[in-house]
Amino acid sequence: MAEEKKRKPAVGLQPEGEVDWSSYEGVLVIVEQRAGQAKKVSWQLLGESRRLADKMNTPLLALVMGKDVSHLAKEAIYHGADKVFLCDDPELADYRTRPYSRVCLQVIRDYKPEIVLFGATYTGRDLAGAIATHLPTGLTADCTQLDVDEDRLLLASRPAFSEKMLATIMCKQFKPQMATARAGVFEALPRDESRQGEVIPVAVHLGTDETVTQVLEFLEQRDRVNLEDAEIIVAGGRGLGGPQGFKVLQDLADALGGQVGASRPVVEMGWISHDHQVGQTGTTVRPRLYIAAGISGAVQHVVGMQNSEYIIAINKDPQAPIFKTANYGVVGDLYEVVPALTRAILAKKGRSVPVEGSRAASEVLPGAPAR
Numbered sequence: 001m002a003e004e005k006k007r008k009p010a011v012g013l014q015p016e017g018e019v020d021w022s023s024y025e026g027v028l029v030i031v032e033q034r035a036g037q038a039k040k041v042s043w044q045l046l047g048e049s050r051r052l053a054d055k056m057n058t059p060l061l062a063l064v065m066g067k068d069v070s071h072l073a074k075e076a077i078y079h080g081a082d083k084v085f086l087c088d089d090p091e092l093a094d095y096r097t098r099p100y101s102r103v104c105l106q107v108i109r110d111y112k113p114e115i116v117l118f119g120a121t122y123t124g125r126d127l128a129g130a131i132a133t134h135l136p137t138g139l140t141a142d143c144t145q146l147d148v149d150e151d152r153l154l155l156a157s158r159p160a161f162s163e164k165m166l167a168t169i170m171c172k173q174f175k176p177q178m179a180t181a182r183a184g185v186f187e188a189l190p191r192d193e194s195r196q197g198e199v200i201p202v203a204v205h206l207g208t209d210e211t212v213t214q215v216l217e218f219l220e221q222r223d224r225v226n227l228e229d230a231e232i233i234v235a236g237g238r239g240l241g242g243p244q245g246f247k248v249l250q251d252l253a254d255a256l257g258g259q260v261g262a263s264r265p266v267v268e269m270g271w272i273s274h275d276h277q278v279g280q281t282g283t284t285v286r287p288r289l290y291i292a293a294g295i296s297g298a299v300q301h302v303v304g305m306q307n308s309e310y311i312i313a314i315n316k317d318p319q320a321p322i323f324k325t326a327n328y329g330v331v332g333d334l335y336e337v338v339p340a341l342t343r344a345i346l347a348k349k350g351r352s353v354p355v356e357g358s359r360a361a362s363e364v365l366p367g368a369p370a371r
């Protein structure tokens with residue numbers, strides 16, 4: 001029998017020779033911004049990373065990239081960072097994978113952080129993947145829990161196997177240890193203007209190789225909701241009885257300046273698009289106010305909204321589990337309670353915009369629940 005061949009490690013997938021990882025230090029958070037406005041997830045990640053960095057007794061670092069973004073370097077300090085790398089360059093006005101990953105790679109290679117974290121947004125996922133394969137190192141995507149053990153290993157946990165298991169993934173042989181983390185799961189530190197930190201300007205030469213992609217125009221997708229950054233969410237579930245029920249919720253959301261959310265069954269029934277779905281397989285949200293109307297409060301929904309500052313539940317079943325999570329509960333028909341609430345809010349704001357009443361709403365709803 002032929003002697004079994006020793007498998008060679010794939011090129012680039014093993015550190016060459018003995019790599020000394022001991023010079024790596026710090027937890028680095030990549031701050032995401034668009035048009036000079038930071039994504040909330042960046043500050044949430046800084047909040048959680050402050051805890052990790054303190055546990056490891058290592059500095060908390062942030063990287064701010066973009067055009068005219070120096071104010072965000074200060075904001076990163078106010079939100080917990082000790083040192084902020086700032087790369088302000090006209091070439092970074094719009095997000096493009098190549099120039100942004102070039103900046104990240106330069107900062108990672110020069111400053112050698114032990115851990116690098118990104119928000120699991122479209123941009124964060126794109127950027128983290130591009131960087132991890134270049135270094136190369138391990139990357140865990142879409143984490144919902146982060147911790148470090150006594151050996152300074154990042155314990156990156158994420159739901160796996162159709163969300164049925166929580167897998168904790170470690171990267172033992174490579175540095176930095178990288179992860180993207182879900183928005184809304186972690187808590188930002190209170191903004192503190194008295195915090196002091198160091199801003200380190202980073203100059204990067206972006207050659208034509210990096211800037212070959214041009215952004216010609218940026219089209220805002222107007223009908224796409226951004227639940228992650230919403231301060232107020234009015235969410236509806238199967239209790240709405242039909243897709244038109246969302247009109248009643250939209251009126252309340254408009255009166256409050258909020259967004260509309262939904263439970264999974266109503267998304268699956270096609271009453272509203274998936275970007276409105278809150279929960280384990282939807283978006284995890286952390287608004288100041290979450291109003292759940294006609295939602296029973298199943299655990300898979302609650303994990304996605306339980307960190308909201310205030311939760312108001314409107315449900316006709318006093319036994320509905322949602323009342324265990326809610327700060328305030330109204331037992332009643334949402335088609336009476338929601339329009340009444342909308343009218344009261346508009347009246348308080350001095351606006352007398354007509355609002356569909358319970359009668360009108362139930363008339364337009366073919367599937368409205370019988371009362």
Ligand SMILES: Cc1cc2nc3c(=O)[nH]c(=O)nc-3n(C[C@H](O)[C@H](O)[C@H](O)COP(=O)(O)OP(=O)(O)OC[C@H]3O[C@@H](n4cnc5c(N)ncnc54)[C@H](O)[C@@H]3O)c2cc1C
Nearest residue numbers: 237238239263264279280281282294295296300301316334
């Ligand atoms: C792997 C997995 C992942 C999942 N992920 C998610 C997820 O991400 N998000 C999610 O939401 N679910 C998710 N689910 C589904 C979840 O288990 C529940 O089925 C779902 O949350 C229930 O939705 P609901 O509350 O809208 O409907 P129901 O449970 O049917 O509740 C409807 C509620 O409306 C009330 N009601 C009815 N009429 C009225 C009225 N006129 N006025 C006031 N109240 C009324 C009823 O009393 C009831 O409490 C997942 C399930 C699995 C197995």
